[in-house]
Amino acid sequence: MALIGGKWKVIVLDHLHHKDYHFNELQRSINGITPHTLSQILKELAKDDLVKRHDFKTIPPQTVYSLSSKGKELIPLLNEITKFGKNHPLQ
């Protein structure tokens, strides 16, 4: 839980599991997350080596986020969480 705890991490990981994302693209696709929070989350996920950040150092800036190999080991777990969440939606 030190790695995936909190309100957002599994959501971000699940998105990246389906597709790689740019920062803004990811922010738009996740409902309700602020750039600040997303930035924190991605920084921690990258530090824990669950997510890879590809920085293209272009102007305008372009970054692409994807699951690392360690992050991919979380996929069965993400699927279980998703399954449980769908079976027991919050009221």
Next chain:
Amino acid sequence: MALIGGKWKVIVLDHLHHKDYHFNELQRSINGITPHTLSQILKELAKDDLVKRHDFKTIPPQTVYSLSSKGKELIPLLNEITKFGKNHPLQ
């Protein structure tokens, strides 16, 4: 994550998955948790119907905590978390 987030919930759930516990017994078996915190955790897990509290209303008091049927649906998830945790221990 609203149901299982935080530092302790999955640990408590995993313990209860292996065996039913009394309050103090559970506190002793989980390293580092205080009675206060355990009490909060169990209250929330019971409110979310992941855990059942059996109160025998005896003197001295006796309570037994166990997984509810909804809690048991979390077992595959708990196993995945445990597996990942063992493959990637914190430094």
Next chain:
DNA sequence: CTGCATCCTGTTTGATACTG
């Protein structure tokens, strides 16, 4: 576009002591 800086608030967790 991709973030960082600041400030702020509510929640979670912990220390310690105590009760029916």
Next chain:
DNA sequence: CAGTATCAAACAGGATGCAG
């Protein structure tokens, strides 16, 4: 035995604005 009371600390997340 099974918790509660009180106080404090840490942390997560949000609002807003700014920079390269």
